[in-house]
Amino acid sequence: MGILYWQLNAIWPGPDWATIEYDGRLRLSHYSVARAFAPLALSVELDVADDGSALDGRLRVHAASDLPGAVAGTLRVDVHLWATAPAWPAHSLELPVSIAAEASAIVHEVSLVALGLGPGAKIARDDAFVRLSFEPNDASAAPGAVPSTGRVFVDVWLTPFKSARMTRAQPAIVSLAQTSLTRAVLRILSNATAALVAVESDAVVGAFSDGAFTLLAGEVRELTFEARAPFALEQMRQGLSVRSVWDTYEGEEAT
Structure with a gap:
């Protein structure tokens, strides 16, 4: 609170x-x-050690729905390596899921061993993270609850960021266009997977459609910007910046 x-x-x-x-x-x-208060949201319960790293066990996937009707679909569990570019899952599972109306419950439990992350596995947890996504069979059954990507998703960090073997991420704006006096659309691309990406506008006051998101390597993410007052595009361009969690660890040795 x-x-x-x-x-x-x-x-x-x-x-x-x-x-x-x-x-x-x-x-x-x-x-x-x-995201936590969205009409349809996923969250994950994971047992962790004192240092914040994941213990051997299971991912307990919770779904919370404020929708008036039940929603059936597919829960996809992807293991991503920080170093893979463009991003592609090293391991995947697809599981059928039904989410009850106006309810919150555990919809699945996934073993870390089944994801190739158990003891002695080829994938070290410092090298990877898990993305869970839910795609409804019928998007019309979840009006307003599913983003434009068609999926509701959540990322699970298996180790603290300071321990993760990330590749140096350099997310950048690749296009910027003004669509009205107070609105702009921009696209962002990163050479490596970047966590907690934030776009900031110092010159023009307004709000972006998303923030603190994960940008997979090679993924193009489109954001909208709504300004509080009319602005000039060049003015906005000069005050734009993009950061990720990598930028908070200056001085750390790059992978």
């Missing part, structure tokens, strides 16, 4: 500046909270 409310005994019954800057810019935590 501290993410949503700066202090619970505040006299106003609403969110304050915990996830929103004073000028209206959205902080990264805002995007994470939005």
Whole structure:
């Protein structure tokens, strides 16, 4: 709750500046909270050691739905290597899943051994992460709950970022176009898989459609930007920057 409310005994019954800057810019935590409160969301329970690394065991996949009807589809479990470019799963599973209406429950348990991540496996956990995605059989059964990608997904970090053997990620904006006086569309591409990608606009105040997301190596991600007032495209271009979790570890040796 501290993410949503700066202090619970505040006299106003609403969110304050915990996830929103004073000028209206959205902080990264805002995007994470939005995903957690989506009409259809996945989360994962994983046993971890004191250092934050995954223990041998199972991934317990939870689904939470606010939809009025049940949704059936496919749960895909992909093991991705940080160093693979373009990104391609090193191991995959596809499992049938049914998510009940207005409910939250464990929909599947997946063994780490079945994913090639058990003791003595060829894939070291420092080298990989797991992406789980749910694709409904009928998108019309989940109106407004499924992103434009057609899937609801969540990433599972098997080790702390400081221990993960990431490749130096350099996400960059490859195109930028203004579609109205207050709206722009941009596309981002990265040479290596980048975690917690954030796009910031210093010159123009507004909000991006997504943030704190994982950008797979070779994936092109399209974002929209909604400004609070009309702006010039060149003005916005000069104030744009893209960062990822890699940039917080300056001085670390690159893989």
